[in-house]
Amino acid sequence: MSIDVTFLGQAYSFGDDLKEYVEAMRLSEEIVDRAMQAFLTVAKKNNGFIDAVDLKPHLIKVADAFIKRLCNKGVFSRSAEDYVDENEGYRQIQQICEEGTSVYRNILVDEINEFQDGMNDAYADAASNITGSGVRVFTSSLTTLALTSAYEYSVLKGQAKKADEQYKKAIDALSDRTEARSNQRKNEYLEKIYFPKMTDAITLFSYTLSQKYIEDLISEGKFDDTVFENVQIKKSNNLLENLKHISNNNSKMDCIKQAFEVCPFNEGIFYAIIELDSWTDDIYKCAKYFGLTDRCIEYAESKISIKHISSFSSELRKQLKYIKAYAQCKYVDPAKCVNNFTKNIYDQVIISYKSILDFSTENPIYKSLVSLSDESFLLLDEKKIRENVTDYIYSIISNNDFNILTAECGHNELPAVLSTFLHDDENYVSKDKIDRVYTDKVFDWVNKEVYSRKLKIENNQIRNIRTTKS
Numbered sequence: 001m002s003i004d005v006t007f008l009g010q011a012y013s014f015g016d017d018l019k020e021y022v023e024a025m026r027l028s029e030e031i032v033d034r035a036m037q038a039f040l041t042v043a044k045k046n047n048g049f050i051d052a053v054d055l056k057p058h059l060i061k062v063a064d065a066f067i068k069r070l071c072n073k074g075v076f077s078r079s080a081e082d083y084v085d086e087n088e089g090y091r092q093i094q095q096i097c098e099e100g101t102s103v104y105r106n107i108l109v110d111e112i113n114e115f116q117d118g119m120n121d122a123y124a125d126a127a128s129n130i131t132g133s134g135v136r137v138f139t140s141s142l143t144t145l146a147l148t149s150a151y152e153y154s155v156l157k158g159q160a161k162k163a164d165e166q167y168k169k170a171i172d173a174l175s176d177r178t179e180a181r182s183n184q185r186k187n188e189y190l191e192k193i194y195f196p197k198m199t200d201a202i203t204l205f206s207y208t209l210s211q212k213y214i215e216d217l218i219s220e221g222k223f224d225d226t227v228f229e230n231v232q233i234k235k236s237n238n239l240l241e242n243l244k245h246i247s248n249n250n251s252k253m254d255c256i257k258q259a260f261e262v263c264p265f266n267e268g269i270f271y272a273i274i275e276l277d278s279w280t281d282d283i284y285k286c287a288k289y290f291g292l293t294d295r296c297i298e299y300a301e302s303k304i305s306i307k308h309i310s311s312f313s314s315e316l317r318k319q320l321k322y323i324k325a326y327a328q329c330k331y332v333d334p335a336k337c338v339n340n341f342t343k344n345i346y347d348q349v350i351i352s353y354k355s356i357l358d359f360s361t362e363n364p365i366y367k368s369l370v371s372l373s374d375e376s377f378l379l380l381d382e383k384k385i386r387e388n389v390t391d392y393i394y395s396i397i398s399n400n401d402f403n404i405l406t407a408e409c410g411h412n413e414l415p416a417v418l419s420t421f422l423h424d425d426e427n428y429v430s431k432d433k434i435d436r437v438y439t440d441k442v443f444d445w446v447n448k449e450v451y452s453r454k455l456k457i458e459n460n461q462i463r464n465i466r467t468t469k470s
Contacts, residue, residue, distance in 0.1 A: 005289055006282040007260050008253055008273075014264065017227045019289070020217075022265045024066075024210040026291055031062045031206040038062070039198060048190045049104045052094040059084050059093075059205065066213040075220050083212055089205025096197045100189075107185050229262075236263035240272055252276060265290040271299050277321035284328045293329040300326035304341050309352070312345050313401045316409075339410035346411045352396045353418050356438065359445045365392050366446055374457050380450055389443045393435050402431040 004013050038058035042050045064080040084090050217223035239259035246252050253276075260269050270287050273279055274296065287293050300322040306315045316338075323341060327334040355364055369380065369388060397405070406414050419428045422441065428434045 005264075005286045007264070007286050008257055008278070008283075010257065012261075012264070014230065015224060015227065017224045018230055018264070020223065021214065021227055021231065022290055024069075024213055025207075025265075027065060027069075028206045028210040031065065031209060032203050034062050035059060035202045035206055036199065039202060047104075048186065048194070049100045050097055051101070052090075052097040055093065055097075056084060056090075059090060062206075063087075063209055066209050069213065070216060073217060073220075073222050075216055075222065078216055083209055086212070087205050087208045089201050089203070089208050092201035092204060093198065096194065096201055100194050103189055103194075104186065107182050107189075110182070230264060232262040233266055236260075236266040237268060240266075240268050243272060249276070253278070265292065267292050267295045267299075270296050274300060274303075274321060274325045277324075279321065279325040279328065281328070284325075287329070296325055297329045300329070306341055306345060309345055309348050309397050309401070312342075312397070313404050316342065316404070335410055338408070342405060342409040342411065345405060346409075346414060349397050349402075349405070349414065350417060353393075353434075353438065354421055356393060356442050357421055363442075363446070365389055365442060366449055368392070369446070369450060370453070377450075378454055378457060380454070382447060385447050385450055386439070386443050389446055390435075390439050393438050393442065397431075399431050 004011055006012070035058065038061075039050070039055055042054050042058070046054070060080045063083040066083060067078060067080050070076075070078055214223060218225055236259040239255055239262070243252055243255055246255060252272075256269060256272055256276075259266065259272075263269075264286075270283065270292055273283055284293070287296055303322040304319050304326065306312060306319065308315065319341075320338075323337050324334055327337040330337070361367070361370075365388060369377065369385070372380075402414075405411050415429050415431070415434060416427055418434050418438075419426060422437055424437075426437075428437060
């Protein structure tokens, strides 16, 4: 049975076997993640290093997904253990485990030897401090000899106690040093050699499963290997690479068609379609047939970034092509997606307007004026103050962008929200009216604050002049 899809206006027929191949590849992709998670779980319990036999039951479990597919196709002669034992990826896993165990053993042996040498040095150093009293006896009096011996014993006992403490401290420090060096060597090996090699081996293992699965289907006459004519991923990618050399849009589409014909499930083809803003319902159906809608969603979402009020509308225009593809693949209303992706701008506008009603020294307009030199500040008059307030408020967002945000992006409630901050029971609908009311309200406060500060500056100047004269 063949499946018909339409791609860039042209109908194509693909047999079920191509879809079977694509699904097998997708299953291998999932198994990479599951097998890696199993490896990390086992490694965590074993200081990072594992024995392949401890991982094997987990690998058999993930391989069983392909055996289940074989059974559904009427092939019953294979087992999950066969798929693991005959797998080149598993043989590499065994070899990496053996190498890792050997390296870890050498690290531990080196740590033990270093500790033993250090322990001997610490003992010798501590013992060298037990020297006795240093008192010489020149009489043969029994009483004198007895007293001297008792004193010597007391001194030796004290020195031995100090030597024991010194030895214990030295051993504790030695233990910390050797363990730290061993851990550093072990972690470097795990991070730079062991884990990267294991990742590659597990990836090979996972894709070898799908390879063996397809080979078994072919040997049982249940898969047409002519399908591989449509599995030329490298050639498809090379064609897509040539898009950068093509300026004509029709020629670009012809190039993409050729890339599709040699490998219709190449996700890069659908990314190129998104970039050319040529996403259609037929393209969506084609992506869905090959199981690529999630990839297209991830790609489109990674490209959507509307961050700055000042460039809001231009950013939105550039990214509408991504939003269109994202919305269809997610099966949601494009208008709702536009609303969601511009919520950040909506929030920024609200915060900006709200901040200028903060009648404190943190008010952004007041702070910008205070940053002026005293000389420039004293030159401020009501006209200049109003100009500063007006320019700041009107520059938060342009009239055009404000209208786009409310009308085209679905944030119709924005004027009402900005009106509520004014606490005058009015509901202003236009940005011009909102800006005029905000300007009047903010100007009155800023003007008073500027006047008060000017008085302080002038008083300080007068005081400095008097001090200088006196």
